[in-house]
Amino acid sequence: MSELLVSGGQVLRPDHSVERTDVLLDQDSGEIIDIGDLSGDDELDAAGGLVIPGLVNAHTHVAMTLLRGYADDKQLDAWLQEDIWPAEAELTAEDVRAGAELGLVEMIKSGTTALNDMYFFMSEVADAVEAAGMRARLGYGAITIGNDDEAAREEMRDSLAFAREYDGAADGRIRTAFMPHSLTTVGEEYYREFVPEAREAGVPIHLHANETTDEVDPIVDEHGQRPLAYAADLGLLESEDYLAHGVHLDDGEIDLLAERGAGVVHCPASNMKLASGMAPIQDLLDAGVAVGLGTDGAASNNDLDMFDEMRDAAMLGKLAAGDASAVDAYSVVEMATRGSAEILGFDSGRIEPGANADLAVIDLDAPHLTPAHDLVSHLAYAARGSDVRHTVCDGQVLMRDREVTVFDEQAVRERASERAQSLVGRAD
Ligand SMILES: N[C@@H](CCSC[C@H]1O[C@@H](n2cnc3c(=O)[nH]cnc32)[C@H](O)[C@@H]1O)C(=O)O
Ligand SMILES: [Zn+2]
Known part of the structure; x- marks a missing residue:
């Protein structure tokens, strides 16, 4: 049995107390074995550092790193339709691989060990995640609007096929979900047809919902009900399902989420940048809704740093509630760790024996x-x-003393820059 001892640091415990102790990891099973005054074969020096659970980015489009800084300062609708979708129409599998590797390197360097990704060419993303040694819940984002019936059904089938094929890949580090893009970009008949198939396949469903008022009003007009009531009617919002954003929610929708146990992934930076609005995060927490945290894609953030996201979540949550005690430090750390992990169905986000050996060591010497x-x-x-010194996932060291061990960082950056430049050249 190969063991790794994370030694000499302070450790953030599940109750958020901090203790001077060591953490012993089993590199074969990928689990935390023990916490205490311990010894192991191999050591990872955490002296002067804080050992925290690996951060979990519960909503992103990781290959969108290629479009970082390509289109800024626009509302969601115009941003997607005028800039992002035309550029994405030019994406190749190689582009997505290069963009995904760049995003994963960025995540590893900022202490993120697990993610949820919705995008195109998902087998490329899966291969990149496998090579990165990270944990992920992945899905192909299906859109039906603008497609004829045949193409629309093809999108839905592609999303299901990916979910079926890749669930459990990379020794179980990869799980999947069925991912219709949103309630307004996928037509009702396609939900009616394919949601039962996703249930049969045994995968959760992830989608964007209630991100902007443009995603709420048309549903109220057409169906005479709030978007999440419509979603529940379509068979969505089971306890394993989770939606991104949930910015514009009324009290009935918050109660519905709490009753059904579906999760909400809060993306504060994206919501601010696209001026989508302020999600009622303290209200969701008070109602007992499962809340996680995500960066969304790098084109609407513009980075994948979950530390920024925690800070943004706290700041925006206070503004939204008009209360400085709302969305406190404890809540955002919980959201970025155990909250996101539980939504994605991973036993990560807590440093305790038996949990996944996913952690990061923060240098406190600053x-x-x-x-x-x-x-x-x-x-x-x-x-x-940039305060993260080491990153570990599944008991394996992904970054040691700021040196990424799983990729050649320089080569990844160069490849992504070249691909990005050529991509926007084709799109312009
Ligand atoms: N198969 C789909 C692709 C969907 S992937 C997920 C999509 O979500 C887009 N996206 C990124 N951020 C957001 C957001 O904040 N709201 C809605 N969509 C977003 C992203 O650009 C990508 O096109 C198609 O044919 O277009
Ligand atoms: Zn998104």
């Missing part, structure tokens, strides 16, 4: 993390992705 009154506060408000 002016912006001094003094150390409250390390949970630092995680939420002051730490940055």
Whole structure:
């Protein structure tokens, strides 16, 4: 049995207390074996650092790193239709592979060990995730509007086929979901036909919902009900399902989510950048809804750093509630770790024996993390992705002393830059 000892650090425990202790990982099973004063074959030096659960980015489009900075400062609708979708129409499998690797390197360098991804050419994303040693819930994003019936059904079938084929790939580090893009970009008849098939396949369903008022009003007009009531009517919002955004929710929809146990992935930076609105996160937490955190794609963020996201979630949550005590440091750290992990169905996000050995070590030796009154506060408000010293997933070291071990970082960056340049050249 090969073991790895994360030694000499302080450790963030599930109750958010911080303890000076070691963490022993089983590299074969990929689980945490024990916490205490321990010894192991191989050591990862955490002295002067804080060991935290690996961060979980529960909603992104990872290959959109290629479009980072390509189109900014626009509303969602215009941004997608005028800039993003035309560029994405030119994407090749090789582009997606290069963009995904870039995004995964960025995530590893900022302490993220697991993600949810919805995009195109998902077998490329799956291969990149496997090579990265990360954990992911993946799905092909299906859109039916603008397609004839045959093409629309093909999209839905593609999403199901991917979900069926890749579930359990990479020794179980990859799980899948059926991913219709949103309630307005996939027609009702396609939900009616394919949701039962997804249930039969035993995969959860993930989609964008209630992101902007443009996604709410047409549904109210056409169906005479709020979007999430419509979603429930379509057979969505089972307890394993999760939606991205949930910005414009009324009280009835919040209660519905709580009753059904479906999760919400909050993407505060994207919601601010696209001026989509302020999600009622404290209300969701108070109602007992499962809330996770995601960056969304790099074209609407513009980075994949979950430390930024925690800070944004806290700031925006307070503004939305008109209450500085809302969405506190504890809540955002919980959202970025166990909250997101539970939504994705991974036993990660907590440093405890038996849980997945997914963690990051934060260097506390920095002016912006001094003094150390409250390390949970630092995680939420002051730490940055660049403070991460080591990243470990499934017991394997993905980054040691800021050196990514799973990819040649320089080569990944060069390949992605070249691909991105050629892509936007074709799209313009
Ligand atoms: N098969 C689909 C692709 C869907 S992938 C998921 C899509 O979500 C898009 N996307 C990224 N961010 C957002 C967002 O915030 N809201 C809605 N869509 C987004 C992304 O650009 C991508 O086109 C097609 O034929 O277009
Ligand atoms: Zn999205």
